[in-house]
Amino acid sequence: MSLSSESRPRPSWQVREPPPPTGRPLPAAAHLPGLRRVVAPNPGPMTGHGTNSWLVDHPGGTAVIDPGSDHPAHLEALLAAAGGRITHILLTHTHHDHLTGARPLGRMAGAPVCGFRHSAVPAFTPDIALDDGSVVAGLTALHTPGHATDHLCFLTAERIVFTGDHIMGWSTTMVPPAPDGSVRQFLDGLARINALAPTLLLPAHGPPIPNPESCIHALAAHRQSREDRILAALRQGPATLEEMMRRVYRAIPSTLRRAAELNLLAHLEKLRDDGCAIHDRDGWRANAPHEERPSP
Structure with a gap:
């Protein structure tokens, strides 16, 4: 989930x-035939063109990362792309644009849903609970909170x-902001x-x-x-x-305003924790006075 808050020239990165x-399956790269994605039909201002459902082949079959959507055509496309050999469904986190298709696909494929052991959604419990360092389907789980408390990245042997x-x-x-996220944890995850x-x-x-x-x-x-x-x-x-929003953001689309408010509050919380801001x-x-600090 993204925050494109203002109209500005495209950054070089x-x-x-x-x-x-x-x-239909799209290759991650020409030299990586075992990795491909099927883009879910859930485009929007926070999801871009849609959620990437990644398929990862391993000796026992295929793992699917983030089914994303419960649209029947999308789930059928994932089954077809995996050749009916889905062994695991992995969640990077439990925001709706990642979680929604997990249980339906799991029932269709007869595969367990794997996610961080402390789910951010009380109504959801993974079939296989992952911790930082857990290995599943040849992938190593990395707990990277910040955007969500239960966020995981997954690392392959090829890095x-x-x-x-x-x-x-x-x-x-x-x-x-807390308790759902943290700028400090996000930066630590980047590092x-x-x-x-x-x-x-x-x-x-x-x-x-690349x-x-x-x-x-x-x-x-x-x-x-x-x-x-x-x-x-x-x-x-x-x-x-509200006043800080006017000072910090020159202009912002109404569809992104709430996300921008949350993002701003998360930064203010970090500054408070760093001793640079006070809330009263x-x-x-x-x-x-703020002293320049190097980026993490």
């Missing part, structure tokens, strides 16, 4: 593509990372994935990211730039969240 076809919504090439990620020296990033929305390091550094720099802008706004004097009855205000 972004990777975009024309609307991809739905209902390819399925990044869910944590890292996307077409847009920045929406990070909600952790970068330290793995990944060879390719395969996100849940948008095309593959230059992981430059994309990750750009996303961290974007967060630092946003933080600097918020700090500058705080120095103008105490402000409510007058609203938000700067606590102390």
